[in-house]
Amino acid sequence: MKIFHISAECYPIAKVGGLADVVGALPKYQNEIGANSAVIIPFYNNKFTQSHKFTSVYESNLRLGNQELHYNILKIEDSTILEFDIFFIHIGDLLYTESVYTDNDTNRFLAFQIAALDWILTLEEKPNFIHCHDHHTGLIPFMAQESYKYESLNKIPIITTIHNAQYQGWMAYDNLYKIPQFNIEKVGLLMWEGMINPLAAAIKCAWRVTTVSPSYMEELKYSANGLESLLSHENFKAVGILNGIDSEVWNPETDKYIIKNYKKATVEAGKKANKKWLCSQFNLDESKPLFAFIGRLVGEKGAELLPYALDYALRSKDISVIVLGSGSKDTERQLFELIPRHSGHYNAYIGYDEKLSHIIYAGADFLLMPSRVEPCGLNQMYSLRYGTVPVVRRIGGLKDTVIDIGDHGFGICHNEVSIQDIVYSINRGKEFYNNQKDFKANRKHIMSIDHSWKVSAKAYIDLYNSIT
Numbered sequence: 001m002k003i004f005h006i007s008a009e010c011y012p013i014a015k016v017g018g019l020a021d022v023v024g025a026l027p028k029y030q031n032e033i034g035a036n037s038a039v040i041i042p043f044y045n046n047k048f049t050q051s052h053k054f055t056s057v058y059e060s061n062l063r064l065g066n067q068e069l070h071y072n073i074l075k076i077e078d079s080t081i082l083e084f085d086i087f088f089i090h091i092g093d094l095l096y097t098e099s100v101y102t103d104n105d106t107n108r109f110l111a112f113q114i115a116a117l118d119w120i121l122t123l124e125e126k127p128n129f130i131h132c133h134d135h136h137t138g139l140i141p142f143m144a145q146e147s148y149k150y151e152s153l154n155k156i157p158i159i160t161t162i163h164n165a166q167y168q169g170w171m172a173y174d175n176l177y178k179i180p181q182f183n184i185e186k187v188g189l190l191m192w193e194g195m196i197n198p199l200a201a202a203i204k205c206a207w208r209v210t211t212v213s214p215s216y217m218e219e220l221k222y223s224a225n226g227l228e229s230l231l232s233h234e235n236f237k238a239v240g241i242l243n244g245i246d247s248e249v250w251n252p253e254t255d256k257y258i259i260k261n262y263k264k265a266t267v268e269a270g271k272k273a274n275k276k277w278l279c280s281q282f283n284l285d286e287s288k289p290l291f292a293f294i295g296r297l298v299g300e301k302g303a304e305l306l307p308y309a310l311d312y313a314l315r316s317k318d319i320s321v322i323v324l325g326s327g328s329k330d331t332e333r334q335l336f337e338l339i340p341r342h343s344g345h346y347n348a349y350i351g352y353d354e355k356l357s358h359i360i361y362a363g364a365d366f367l368l369m370p371s372r373v374e375p376c377g378l379n380q381m382y383s384l385r386y387g388t389v390p391v392v393r394r395i396g397g398l399k400d401t402v403i404d405i406g407d408h409g410f411g412i413c414h415n416e417v418s419i420q421d422i423v424y425s426i427n428r429g430k431e432f433y434n435n436q437k438d439f440k441a442n443r444k445h446i447m448s449i450d451h452s453w454k455v456s457a458k459a460y461i462d463l464y465n466s467i468t
Helices: 018-032 105-122 140-146 148-153 173-178 184-189 198-205 214-219 228-233 264-281 303-316 329-341 354-363 379-385 396-401 419-434 436-447 453-467
Strands: 002-006 036-042 054-064 067-076 085-090 129-133 158-162 208-211 238-240 290-297 320-327 346-350 366-369 389-393 412-414
Touching (some): 002 105, 018 036, 018 129, 018 453, 036 105, 054 105, 105 140, 105 148, 129 140, 129 453, 140 184, 158 198, 158 453, 198 228, 208 453, 214 238, 214 396, 264 354, 264 436, 290 303, 290 329, 290 354, 303 320, 303 329, 303 419, 320 329, 320 354, 329 346, 366 379, 366 419, 379 389, 379 436, 389 396, 389 436, 419 436
Parallel strands (some): 002 036, 002 129, 290 320, 320 346, 366 389, 389 412
Antiparallel strands (some): 054 067
């Protein structure tokens, strides 16, 4: 079974969010159970591409409306770097940018999708399945089905995975001429509410539509940024498959980033060493329960409430808090302004640091995730792996992966995105932490929960097999 995953992101090559983690792990685990899974992504101008050598396996020209663009298909010379084949599409300066996303994404990702299909047309051995991820590849199901030049590809089943339906890739109708020629009577497949909508087109044209958790699939039927009725209509081909985590990368026993490695039997000493380092570096009281937030400082994550909730919760001076993230400038400023107000108990790192994120998972006692939208969520799975108790809102994948301690579970859950719910949940965390016998037993239990990709990878293989 030959599978091509097509995506804008792939860890460790280009990462903005959880999409990269999925595309960087799912193919590896599919290959472990006998598939031949590969990835196609753009060739960006970043640290990864600058530090590796590439060879060209194919080159040609593509049409983007009235433009003719030259493109190369590249492979890494050292094939041992990743555990799956990965192909890079290089289209001059159009894709060769430092940032994954820019102000010119309509042209960038349309050209990327055309190049991918043009190249697949030339392959003697075609993939058995094409798996597209999010709106950046959302026009591939339509073009493979309707564009005349790709007629020979329309028997290849195409799966679309929605990682976040809030982002749909909208483009104006006057971009229609850039899409390879098709029967204009089929233009309705591209349109949604007066615009070309790549994600809507993918939902209409893909053979199967998946989301990254079962609960998120259900939530999209009433909260999908305008696509609710479409997803309800296409429900017969839609399924939610919970993401996994790469348990080799996220393993406290071998993690090269953390201060002291540990396993379930040595979790107390390991977490103590990592917490001590964090508290020393960020001027925090290590004798207090340490709460952390890691993520984008945006409304979807409930981040704009954090400055107010943390300011209130920190008044008692019986917790420590560390924040790692970036996003809204107002939220960044407000979080930064809390540092002198709660010196010794609070600090924030505005930005992103991969090593620091690992140490926080290893050193924190609790991870805060008061999300408004969380299609799957990976952070809560990382925290469980490292013996850190997730404090989450019951939404999407958080609801599917975290059971409240009050329901004989192992985490702390709340229902609303509000300052009151966040503060109340922090107070529940403090009470749990003070019961050290139960708290330590819970740490060992949550480290045993298996959220690896093995189960999810098989679920996708089973999905592919169900189509044929």
